[in-house]
Amino acid sequence: MQEAQSVSVKKKRKGLTLKAQRNLIGYLFVLPALLIFCIFVLIPLIMSVYLSFFESDMFFLSMEYVGFDNFAQVFQDSLYWTSILNILCYTLMAVPMNIILSMILALLVNSDRRGVKAYRFLFYLPSVTSTVAASTVWLWMMNTSYGLLNDIFALFGLPGGTWLTHSSTALVSVTLVTVWQGVGANMIIFVAALQNMPTQVYEAAKLDGAGPLTIFFRITFPLIAPTMYFILTMTLIGAFQLYDQIYVLTSGGPANATLTPVYLIWQNSFGTNAGRQAGYAAAQAFVLFLIIMIVNLLIRRLDKKVNG
Amino acid sequence: MKKLLGLCLSAILALTAVFGATACSTTSANDYSEYTDDGRLILTIWAPDQYANATIRSRFQAWLDDFNETDKIKELGVYLEFSPFTQLPTTLSTACISGPHMMPDIVIWDRFATPSNTTYLMPIDDLLEEDNIDTSVFLDEAYDELTVNGSQYGLPLDADPWGIYVNMDIVNTYNDQNSASAIDVDSLDTWSELIDAADKLTIRDGSNVTRSGLNTTSADGQFFSFVYTGTGELIDTDENSSAYGDTVMSTDSADIFTDGESMRVYDTLAFFKELYALNLCNTGHGGTDAFGNGLLAMTYGSIYFPQELSSYSIKNYKMLPYPARDLTYINVNTEQGAHGESLVASETDSTGMQNGQVGGMLGGYGLAIPQPVMENMRTDEWRSHVEKAWEVIKLWLLDDEMNESYFTANEVITCRSDLWNNAFYTENTGVIGDILPYLENYKMRPSVAGYEVFESSIVRADIQMLKEGSLTVLATYEKIRDDGNALLRQAQGRS
Amino acid sequence: MTELKANTALPAPQDAAAQTPAPQLDPDAVRARRKRKAVRIVYLVLIYFVMSFLALAMVLPFYWSLITSLRPDSEIYALPITWFPSSFTIEHYTYVFETIPFWNMLANSLITTLVGVFTNLFFGSLAAYAFSKIRFTGHKIIFNIMLLSMMVPGVITLIPTFYVLLHFPFAGGNDILGNGGIGFYDNLGAVILPGCIGVYGIFFMRQFFASLPDDLAESARLDGANDFTIFFRIYLPLVIPGLLTLGIFTFQSGWNNFMWPNIVLQSPQNQLLTMAFKFFKTTLSTDYGPLMAISILMSIPIVIIFILMQKYFIRGVALGGIKD
Numbered sequence A: 001m002q003e004a005q006s007v008s009v010k011k012k013r014k015g016l017t018l019k020a021q022r023n024l025i026g027y028l029f030v031l032p033a034l035l036i037f038c039i040f041v042l043i044p045l046i047m048s049v050y051l052s053f054f055e056s057d058m059f060f061l062s063m064e065y066v067g068f069d070n071f072a073q074v075f076q077d078s079l080y081w082t083s084i085l086n087i088l089c090y091t092l093m094a095v096p097m098n099i100i101l102s103m104i105l106a107l108l109v110n111s112d113r114r115g116v117k118a119y120r121f122l123f124y125l126p127s128v129t130s131t132v133a134a135s136t137v138w139l140w141m142m143n144t145s146y147g148l149l150n151d152i153f154a155l156f157g158l159p160g161g162t163w164l165t166h167s168s169t170a171l172v173s174v175t176l177v178t179v180w181q182g183v184g185a186n187m188i189i190f191v192a193a194l195q196n197m198p199t200q201v202y203e204a205a206k207l208d209g210a211g212p213l214t215i216f217f218r219i220t221f222p223l224i225a226p227t228m229y230f231i232l233t234m235t236l237i238g239a240f241q242l243y244d245q246i247y248v249l250t251s252g253g254p255a256n257a258t259l260t261p262v263y264l265i266w267q268n269s270f271g272t273n274a275g276r277q278a279g280y281a282a283a284q285a286f287v288l289f290l291i292i293m294i295v296n297l298l299i300r301r302l303d304k305k306v307n308g
Numbered sequence B: 001m002k003k004l005l006g007l008c009l010s011a012i013l014a015l016t017a018v019f020g021a022t023a024c025s026t027t028s029a030n031d032y033s034e035y036t037d038d039g040r041l042i043l044t045i046w047a048p049d050q051y052a053n054a055t056i057r058s059r060f061q062a063w064l065d066d067f068n069e070t071d072k073i074k075e076l077g078v079y080l081e082f083s084p085f086t087q088l089p090t091t092l093s094t095a096c097i098s099g100p101h102m103m104p105d106i107v108i109w110d111r112f113a114t115p116s117n118t119t120y121l122m123p124i125d126d127l128l129e130e131d132n133i134d135t136s137v138f139l140d141e142a143y144d145e146l147t148v149n150g151s152q153y154g155l156p157l158d159a160d161p162w163g164i165y166v167n168m169d170i171v172n173t174y175n176d177q178n179s180a181s182a183i184d185v186d187s188l189d190t191w192s193e194l195i196d197a198a199d200k201l202t203i204r205d206g207s208n209v210t211r212s213g214l215n216t217t218s219a220d221g222q223f224f225s226f227v228y229t230g231t232g233e234l235i236d237t238d239e240n241s242s243a244y245g246d247t248v249m250s251t252d253s254a255d256i257f258t259d260g261e262s263m264r265v266y267d268t269l270a271f272f273k274e275l276y277a278l279n280l281c282n283t284g285h286g287g288t289d290a291f292g293n294g295l296l297a298m299t300y301g302s303i304y305f306p307q308e309l310s311s312y313s314i315k316n317y318k319m320l321p322y323p324a325r326d327l328t329y330i331n332v333n334t335e336q337g338a339h340g341e342s343l344v345a346s347e348t349d350s351t352g353m354q355n356g357q358v359g360g361m362l363g364g365y366g367l368a369i370p371q372p373v374m375e376n377m378r379t380d381e382w383r384s385h386v387e388k389a390w391e392v393i394k395l396w397l398l399d400d401e402m403n404e405s406y407f408t409a410n411e412v413i414t415c416r417s418d419l420w421n422n423a424f425y426t427e428n429t430g431v432i433g434d435i436l437p438y439l440e441n442y443k444m445r446p447s448v449a450g451y452e453v454f455e456s457s458i459v460r461a462d463i464q465m466l467k468e469g470s471l472t473v474l475a476t477y478e479k480i481r482d483d484g485n486a487l488l489r490q491a492q493g494r495s
Numbered sequence C: 001m002t003e004l005k006a007n008t009a010l011p012a013p014q015d016a017a018a019q020t021p022a023p024q025l026d027p028d029a030v031r032a033r034r035k036r037k038a039v040r041i042v043y044l045v046l047i048y049f050v051m052s053f054l055a056l057a058m059v060l061p062f063y064w065s066l067i068t069s070l071r072p073d074s075e076i077y078a079l080p081i082t083w084f085p086s087s088f089t090i091e092h093y094t095y096v097f098e099t100i101p102f103w104n105m106l107a108n109s110l111i112t113t114l115v116g117v118f119t120n121l122f123f124g125s126l127a128a129y130a131f132s133k134i135r136f137t138g139h140k141i142i143f144n145i146m147l148l149s150m151m152v153p154g155v156i157t158l159i160p161t162f163y164v165l166l167h168f169p170f171a172g173g174n175d176i177l178g179n180g181g182i183g184f185y186d187n188l189g190a191v192i193l194p195g196c197i198g199v200y201g202i203f204f205m206r207q208f209f210a211s212l213p214d215d216l217a218e219s220a221r222l223d224g225a226n227d228f229t230i231f232f233r234i235y236l237p238l239v240i241p242g243l244l245t246l247g248i249f250t251f252q253s254g255w256n257n258f259m260w261p262n263i264v265l266q267s268p269q270n271q272l273l274t275m276a277f278k279f280f281k282t283t284l285s286t287d288y289g290p291l292m293a294i295s296i297l298m299s300i301p302i303v304i305i306f307i308l309m310q311k312y313f314i315r316g317v318a319l320g321g322i323k324d
Helices: A001-015 A019-050 A071-077 A078-109 A116-128 A132-143 A148-155 A166-197 A198-206 A213-240 A243-251 A261-270 A278-307 B002-025 B053-068 B070-076 B088-097 B116-122 B125-130 B138-144 B166-176 B191-201 B219-229 B261-276 B288-292 B304-311 B381-397 B400-410 B431-441 B449-469 B475-490 C004-007 C013-018 C027-070 C089-100 C102-134 C139-150 C156-164 C190-194 C197-209 C212-223 C226-238 C240-256 C259-264 C273-279 C289-310 C310-323
Strands: B041-047 B078-084 B106-110 B158-161 B163-167 B202-204 B207-214 B296-299 B315-319 B361-363 B364-369
Touching: A019 A278, A019 C139, A019 C156, A019 C190, A019 C197, A019 C226, A071 A278, A078 A116, A078 A166, A078 A213, A078 A261, A078 A278, A078 B288, A078 B475, A078 C027, A116 A166, A116 B475, A116 C027, A116 C289, A132 A148, A132 A166, A132 A243, A132 C013, A132 C289, A148 A213, A166 A213, A166 A243, A166 B449, A166 C027, A198 A213, A213 A278, A213 B361, A213 C212, A261 A278, A261 C156, A278 C156, B041 B088, B053 B070, B053 B078, B053 B219, B053 B304, B070 B078, B070 B202, B070 B381, B088 B106, B088 B116, B088 C156, B163 B166, B166 B191, B166 B296, B166 C197, B191 B207, B191 B261, B191 B296, B202 C190, B219 B261, B219 B361, B219 B449, B261 B449, B261 B475, B288 B296, B288 B304, B304 B315, B315 B431, B361 C013, B361 C240, B364 B381, B381 B400, B449 B475, C027 C089, C027 C289, C089 C289, C102 C139, C102 C190, C102 C197, C102 C226, C102 C240, C102 C289, C156 C190, C156 C259, C197 C240, C212 C226, C226 C240, C259 C273, C273 C289, C289 C310
Parallel strands: B041 B078, B041 B106, B207 B296
Antiparallel strands: B106 B364, B158 B361, B163 B296, B163 B315, B202 B207
């Protein structure tokens, strides 16, 4: 009744059918977003597909059609696959490390104990500084002669680490930096999830004489699994885009041990030696996209298994 | 509805106002010229990141201030300004697509990056011909580095030879204590003598190096120099050859070492391995600071190195040219030596040569004029800037007095080899005096598209793996060859 | 943070155990209680020890960069290294202010970040509202296309986006076809525009609107209120927690923005604060004194904002996790 009335009122006023009017308003509301989306996502994406079939400079100026050559080249490019391997290794190290550590931090600060607020603040602090600032600081921390880390090692009588200067330790060192910076934010998300837990379940478990470990694995963990999935996907997406830290810390070295796909593609697109590599860089980016999709599908499958 | 539209619009307008204001105030391809108060046209010079170094920057700026006050520059009616950029080629390429008002008028250009970047550097062949410039006054090697496919993309500014810097205080102290086995730095003629001296100057505490004898952390960048000291080539630069732009390291594994060129590359790698095995350098001693603070006895550096050192305590040092190859690690007849990785060094053909006679790597900058990538942006106004810029370049490089003023003020070596007889060079007691006698033997790096990436991504990475022991000498050799050829072919658009 | 606590009706598990009333005088029970108390104390000490250790690890780099930025070069590069500076200097800070247009860079960072926050919140929730409440023809397909695009890594569109910005009509001296000028090159617009309405924001806000009932607006509609009024007066106030969260996310990503500004902003006075470190770290030398000074300067504004808005910050980040 009311609906019909309001419709008739509007009809009279605008002389439009309800449907047409809703559409008009709807499109008006999404217009800015749609415009920006088309201009900066859709059109560039299509241009990028086009570009990947050409040998070209970054300005779309001297273009030469090469068909699928760029893609064929990607599959033969050992540097590219080194970078893919690096990012997979990095992801396998950084993502679990990040999640486990932030979980531990969350369990530690999820209480009303005295001073916990201050700890929460300190744990979160690295997350608010910019990646670039944090990376420069760690570059200095990890300096092999004047860095603080080796000095701390020496305090305990340990030999100094090679950190960013050796291909076997460089990627681990980068991982340390990103984990140091990333755990705070994930911790907060975990804390929120923990605080939303139903109290009764815990009390019942306590009465049944369950130990803290049992409680964690049997009750806490299943209850925060959805949050875990969210954190996992977000951390994973972030991990695959690793660039800022590499730019500051290692520039992809030593021995390409920290070369990431995004860094490599950036180098081929805008780096010092870009030249006529733009089309090739586009092809490299599409292959990366494919790999990210595959990993995402795998994770989704895992999520279905755990969370049903 | 009106209200909604109005609000949307005003929000968008407000947004545009924030950044649009600056966007619209930037000038377009015309009418971008700026003048000083006394009516001189302002020309901008861009310089690479080396000029961002505090000492180099302030010296250059001081010279530029003087230059701006000379009558000759005033006669031209121009005034020069300069700024350094950390990623000059990238920034320049984006600026040159944007148009003349974003571009510098003159660029101090790292010569060896010329082949991949010719789209936005202006060929100056016509200008050279018009003004009848005698280009033979420039060091040939340096001049040729700015030549790509027969076109000239600039004139060379400085000759930047690399060499070995020795902390003489450390050497003298060592000699005082060990007079029997004293080191004579003036006759570090060969690879083996260099190894010997480096080992003597290294102080170890167990396996931990507390004072490094020779910088081996950046020896990867010295690869070309050492290949060259073996009088070898690395890349085929013969433009008529079908293998143009490939590494000359033979691709046929059966006769890998039968030609002399690849043998020298292999020897260089084996020599590096030898250096690494001796544990001559602490991983933390790779920087300028280590040499400047006396933690490192010998390191590699260019002619600009003293300026970087000026803020450190070190004062007594010397620059040496590269020693000659006197070791070979391959017994060509049996092939066993190479493939079995036993690395037994034996004497080579170049034994008996003195240091510096075999040259080394010559780097350096040139002065070039950037051009807008789009033809329609090459406006008359831009052309008038080019004319002035060209006059400035001629004044800077070809006017003997100006040339000398630049190099005296900045303490580097000019590419005008005809000026080397001047007192500034002949009576120089610093590193310029040390290295000048050997300069004619120096070589530039191969002028082939993709070489920069080859050196920075492939050679550097593979030698790092050799250093860490994850690749054998032969495997490194093959990897550099294979990856290098793939990359170079791609850079030149061949498959 | 107080809000979080308000949500939690439960005390921590071990406290619950301690509160069990057991007023017996049996000596065994007393001993057991004493033992339990001792265990609890050990447990607490352990917890605080672990927390303090981790907190130290989090803070140490900040301390180290602060003291490095305040000591002279001779002390920075001195062995053995000392944990406390013996002399203070502000030379690195003065050098930073001499070398880079710091205030310009700070202003640029703030402008790009704040404008980004505003546009993302405003236009993002406008679109999100339309997608979830107006249900115009084709809203599903448009939304799904947008969602799919979230999977695409940003590097794919680097080169074309640069082209688009360069040839943006009427910007930076361009004509209607986008030729003749430089578009948004070397202009803050090049950083603001591509990120001004993120798909993530729309997706995020849509969930908040979707959780609200459709008939909230009926009475207002009867009074003749138009859709914009309804959106602004009725729905928007209800999603403020979501806006706060999104605002914080956008702020952080805007403040962190490095890769793209590094490509499109050329003149130092147009650059962002994140790019400042490049002036002190070149391929040939790294000046740690000024580098640490600039990292400290870079962190100060955001840490101040963090301290002032700590409550919202932490609540915001937490909400982001729960909602998805």
